[in-house]
Amino acid sequence: MKKTGVIAAAILATSFAMPAAAQLSVEDQIEARQAGYQFMAWNMGKIKAQAVDGDVEFNADQMKAAANAIAAIANSGMGALFSPDSTMDKAENTRLKPEFFQQTDKVREVGTNFVREANKLQEVAATGDRGALARQFSAVGQTCKACHDNFRAD
Template identity: 75%
Template sequence: MKKTHLLTSAALALSFTMPAAAQMSIEDQITARQSAYQFMAWNMSKIKAQAIEGDVAFNADQMKAAANAIAAVANSGLGALFSPGSSLDKADDTRLKPEFFEQPEKAREVGMNFGREANKLQAVAAEGDKAALARQFAALGKTCKACHDNFRAK
């Protein structure tokens, strides 16, 4: 009885901790994460154009939509697209450095910082203040760069 219960809990725990993308091939994980970053960069470029460079007229609704999209990607559980074996020493067509797996504490730290600043971007964009959005864009951009400097090959 007890044994069965333990087994069930173990199976359950596993099903909760196993990332949803565990069944995805390494190749598909790499494609998906690269697309996720491209999609975020596209949305970041809209904010840059409107809130920083001003070559496109500021539109608070568009800024909100862009920030929501970035936050949605940031909160989607991107970590599931980073299986061991998906770094550039083991897989093709990726710039993920093996350090990502060798320095899990650091990887977690940069990932957490990124998530926090992406959520702040969403909150700031909802307020509709251009100057505040420009500041938060810069703060989020620093967390993108921190990860690239540590874990993305040139």
């Protein structure tokens, strides 16, 4: 290989090594999406404890932080963590139903509802209104459940 060829190959290798959004392995997709859901569930739990149940004293700053975290994950483009090879009939350690890649209209519907309600959660949390936050918690929870009922195995 000529010298210029070597340099060109080196540049190409570098740019391929660091694409804007790396294509993750199926295992990494599954781990990352489960971590994202767990992290949202942890934050939903905080909102439930403070705004809904009152087990923990209401702290508007903590509620804002929790809602921001949920909205950030909702808006992070999690769709990139779902590939047809990552369903439970093809991969291990996952409960993603294959229907996820067959019922695309339904996926779009539940996904859009979820992102919309998560963004609203962030807005409501910013107001510090506990009652409104409790109501919006419930609205978000319904969108989580809608997706689970359709696309997550028991």
